[in-house]
Each structure stands twice: as structure tokens, then as C-alpha cells.
Amino acid sequence: MTDNTPHPSDDPSLDEGSVVLDAKGLRAMAHPVRVQVVGLLRKHGPSTATRLAERLGVNSGTASYHLRQLGAAGFVEEDTERGNARERWWRSVHRSTWFNDPELADREPEAALAYQQSVASIYSLRTRQTLNELQTMPRVWRERFDLSDWALRLTPEETAALYQELGDVIGRYRRDTPENAATAPAGAERVGLITHILPELNTPAPEERAP
Template sequence: MTSDTDGKPPRTFTDPDTLRALAHPLRLRLLETLAEHGPATATELAERVGESPSNCSWHLRQLGKHGFVASGTPSGRGRQRPWRLVPRRIQLDEVTDFELARATDAANDALLNRHLAARADWQARRRLEPEHWRDLGFTSQSIFWLTADEAAALKRDLEELVERYFKLTVDRYDNPEARPEGSRPVRFVAWSAPGPEPTASRTDTQEGGDA
């Protein structure tokens, strides 16, 4: 298991309610908007996501209750204190507890739906992008024959790669001024899905049958 920028491991979950707080389309949009634009008030976020300030404020409080965002910076004006993302990688492990497993699946589905929507958006506009960005969106699809140990090594390699780039960019979430000129948010999604246990190989002909 890899660690994040403050020495803590990626955040895992033991409380179904925390995962349920994450598995909500508007809350995911709010988190992504904070990651893209930096700290913002509920009113500013409402304008960006097309919702009412009161609705955004309620959902932000739920996200704050479970540690996904934090409220207030010294530059906050009166009661309009900005919300900021708490940049911490999350890890949705397989679990045996039934309620936690259901909440994990729901969170995974909600996140995956956001990622697939973003990929479809990229596919629709990629040919209109400057050439130096156009070829940087990619899809890599492979099927490997691996042992459990080899699959575990692949997982570790990807986690180390993701951690390296997370450490490189973590201060850019809250501080747009730290973002290099010309940089963009780049979404990276990877998963592995082991296939079923292979059956014993069989010949194309049955004993005593025709060739």
C-alpha cells in the first residue's frame, strides 16, 4: 500500500455512511470543481455546477462531515467562507461486511460513471483540441495471463506511478497560482478485473466422435 504526501496511506473506509456520502452525483461534481478551480464559496460553486447555493451548501456540509472538504480560510469574507478540497487519495478495498460492501460498490459505480462521462466528453471534443494535447488522451486495453503474485506486482507498480504524480500536483488543488502555465486537470483511471478460473483445456473432438 502506498502513502500520500503527508505520510499517511491512501484513505480506506470502514463506515458505510462515509461511502454513501461520496456516492452522490452532485457531490462528486462539487469535489471535481474544487479540484479544478480551487477554494470557492457555496455560492460560487452553485454558479459553476448549476444548482442552488442552499443545495450546494447542504451537500458541502455532508462532504465536510466525512472529511472530503474543509470550510474556511483566513481570506474568507464574513459568513462566505470558502470550501476547499482535502487532497487525499482514496482506496476502495474489497470488504466482507455486507453493508460496507454495498456502500463500496455504490461509491465505485458513482465514480466510474463520472469517469466514463468525462471520457465521452473528451472523445467528443478531442479533434478540436491543440495537437500537443490531442494525442495525450489515450485508452490502453490489454488482457494479461498473470499469476496472483504478478497481478499484485502490476497493482503496486500502478500505485507507485499514481502516487508520484499525486505528490507532484497535490499543492495545485488549493493553489491555482502553483499550477504551471498551460497545465490542465488530467483524469487518470485504471482498473484490473481478474477473469474466471480457466477450465481444463479440451480437444476439439470428442472421444469416438467424427473428426
């Protein structure tokens, strides 16, 4: 999860299970495989390099390398209750990742761009995976699938207000902690909601039509 809110401590989505990227973390996460590894561990729980490699379509040596780098940066850790001398199990340390520092992006432009491009490509991959699975889902869930976009004309302040309002609505439905998961009603399933705010500067305003 990325976010450009100037004051992350004010965001209700941030809790002790969230991590805000600093320079070291940004550089560590500036690789698409590492972003995917962390995402898989958060979604599916602890795993091994071999299992992750199968999901990612890479060899186990590549997966092991990225797990070690993520471990050194504090994003994953060994699950000692599952591991043994032959096979190491890994788990995610956090539930979500936030990137909130425009000044850090200015200081580390290449790492910031690489990280954000990795996140964007994974969002696209998740969409394609859902599309591939859509026809096998119950009809009630197929009817809830949606791909929409809107062209808005906003000031930076209005954009920030819109982002906050969307966050408030989403926050009412979040049950991604063990404590909140128990409150989900019967029939609740995991649903991915991906938001993009894409400034498209220098796009001319639509011309008014003559009466």
C-alpha cells in the same frame, strides 16, 4: 481515487494529504454529487455552493446540502479567509481519497457499491468532457490523448504485482503537491490518468489453433 491495496500505509501515493475511507466516510461519499463536489474543489480550488451548482447542473440548495454533509464528515471545510455573511466558500480538506478495506466493503455493501459506481460514472464523465474539448486543444496534446484496453490472463498475485508496478511508474511523474509542482518542466499541464482493473471471471481461455 480508489484503491484496493490491502496495506495502504505501504503505498507511496499516500501522504498526509490523503484520506482512507472508514465506515462514516464511505457512507458520506456514497453519492455521485458529493464525489463530484470534492473532485471539483480539489481540481479548481475553493468555491461556493452557487458556483459548484452551476458546474454540476443542480440548484444551489442541493449543492449547499451536500457541502454541509461533506463538512460534517470532514471532507470539506469553510474557507473563512474568503467567506462573508452572504456567501460561504468551501475548500477540500484532502488531496486524494482511498478506499482500501475489503472487510469494510463486506460490512457496508450498499455504500461501497454506491461509492464505487459514483466514481466510475465520474471517470466516464471526465472522459466525455475531454473528448468534447479535444478538437480545441493544440495538436501536440490531441496526439497524446489515448483510450486503450488490454485483455490479460493473470492470477490474483500477478494482478497485485502489476498494480504495484504501474503505481511505481506513475509515482515518478506525480507533481500534485505544492512542493513537487515547482519541479515540473516548462510546458507541463495537468493530465488525467485513470486506471481500471476489471476481473472478468469465468471467461474461457482462447482455444489453441490447430497447426
